[in-house]
Amino acid sequence: MASMRITARRGRWQALFVILCLFKLSSVTGQARYSVPEEQAEGSFVGNIARDLGLDVARLISGKARIITKGSRQYVDLNRDKGTLVIKERIDREELCGKTTPCSFSFEVILENPIQLYRVTVEVTDINDNSPSFPKDEINLKIVESAALGTRFTLVSADDPDVGVNDIQKYNLKPSDNFKLEVQSQPNGGTFIEMVLQNPLDREKVETHTLVLIASDGGEPHRSGTVRIHITVLDANDNAPVCSQPVYKADVKENSPEGTVVTTVSANDPDKGVNGEVTYSVPHISKDAKQLFEVNVKTGEIKVAGKLDFEKSKTYQLNVQASDHGGFSDTCKVIIQIMDENDNLPTIQLMSFSNSIAEDSPPGTTIAVLNVDDEDSDGNGVVKCSINSDVPFKIE
Ligand SMILES: [Ca+2]
Ligand SMILES: [Ca+2]
Ligand SMILES: [Ca+2]
Ligand SMILES: [Ca+2]
Numbered sequence: 001m002a003s004m005r006i007t008a009r010r011g012r013w014q015a016l017f018v019i020l021c022l023f024k025l026s027s028v029t030g031q032a033r034y035s036v037p038e039e040q041a042e043g044s045f046v047g048n049i050a051r052d053l054g055l056d057v058a059r060l061i062s063g064k065a066r067i068i069t070k071g072s073r074q075y076v077d078l079n080r081d082k083g084t085l086v087i088k089e090r091i092d093r094e095e096l097c098g099k100t101t102p103c104s105f106s107f108e109v110i111l112e113n114p115i116q117l118y119r120v121t122v123e124v125t126d127i128n129d130n131s132p133s134f135p136k137d138e139i140n141l142k143i144v145e146s147a148a149l150g151t152r153f154t155l156v157s158a159d160d161p162d163v164g165v166n167d168i169q170k171y172n173l174k175p176s177d178n179f180k181l182e183v184q185s186q187p188n189g190g191t192f193i194e195m196v197l198q199n200p201l202d203r204e205k206v207e208t209h210t211l212v213l214i215a216s217d218g219g220e221p222h223r224s225g226t227v228r229i230h231i232t233v234l235d236a237n238d239n240a241p242v243c244s245q246p247v248y249k250a251d252v253k254e255n256s257p258e259g260t261v262v263t264t265v266s267a268n269d270p271d272k273g274v275n276g277e278v279t280y281s282v283p284h285i286s287k288d289a290k291q292l293f294e295v296n297v298k299t300g301e302i303k304v305a306g307k308l309d310f311e312k313s314k315t316y317q318l319n320v321q322a323s324d325h326g327g328f329s330d331t332c333k334v335i336i337q338i339m340d341e342n343d344n345l346p347t348i349q350l351m352s353f354s355n356s357i358a359e360d361s362p363p364g365t366t367i368a369v370l371n372v373d374d375e376d377s378d379g380n381g382v383v384k385c386s387i388n389s390d391v392p393f394k395i396e
Helices: 002-026 049-053 057-062 093-097 287-292
Strands: 030-037 045-048 066-068 076-079 084-087 103-111 116-125 138-144 152-155 168-174 179-185 191-197 208-217 224-234 247-253 261-264 279-281 293-295 301-304 315-323 329-339 347-353 368-373
Touching: 030 045, 030 049, 045 049, 049 084, 049 116, 066 076, 093 103, 093 116, 138 152, 168 179, 168 191, 247 261, 261 329, 287 293, 287 315, 293 315
Parallel strands: 030 116, 138 224, 247 329
Antiparallel strands: 045 084, 066 103, 076 084, 103 116, 152 191, 168 208, 179 191, 208 224, 261 301, 279 315, 293 301, 315 329, 347 368
């Protein structure tokens, strides 16, 4: 008995459905259109369907008014007793329509005895319930300090599932000392973002930069998303070594043993690694000086390497070249004064001499001429001559 009733009922529904389809093809009795924001709570008011379709509540009840939806989700319910449509299930505009706008869904309200079909369309308006977000929190870039002005770096764009003003409206890059932002809208609706070098980088001044790219939507209140951009500035060989002083002066005693340190030159190059590694050499050196001095390639220390003789040369100038490995150099002048040591004996040379002298020769008669010399200089070269006091001669 029960199963027969069910079958009978099903048959009736099937018949009704066929009629409905025919009905639908022919005409819809009336239609209504509503607009609700997404994310409304269950039970929220959508519209007064009875009033808007010109039906009274009694007719809704007698006609067993109900909603027919195509999809699996029924967002709206009919409150027959009040003649209103209310939210049945939370509506997420982003899930329902994605980026499509306007966003709406439709359903039918059907009444029996007689059959009446009404079409209801509900437009779902966007609320700003999503913040712009970047695919990553951080971007790491390595940029050589010699990068030309105008060099471009592509950045990732952010995404905001909302639409209209609730979608991303602007990007900002902070700070903007070295880079400015260029944002281009693409035909497919995407955004192409580039960071353009507008002030030169200098690794010697700032080796790392941290910037923040901010994407903001235009909702009320605004929502934003950020990505940090870490920039490591790579070194370029843009500095030449510079001698710590233009001229080095050193005094060294003649006869100083080999290995005696004369002076140390040093040059500074602020670049990194081999770009800042300084080596020392004396590319143009006289043959004499080459045998007397040596320069340590790495330390710039100058040592005595031969026999220094004040009497041969009193001063030497070495032009020490301080070079980095990138072809830059500076010349540090080194003036070496040789200091005299008393290393020469006075010499006596007999120029003329009378072997015999008359006994009555008057005092002051020259008997011998001597040439006395000392190769040392200053005090070391001053010669004092004296003669035995027990002979009847004097020396002038
Ligand atoms: Ca948004
Ligand atoms: Ca939204
Ligand atoms: Ca350098
Ligand atoms: Ca550099």
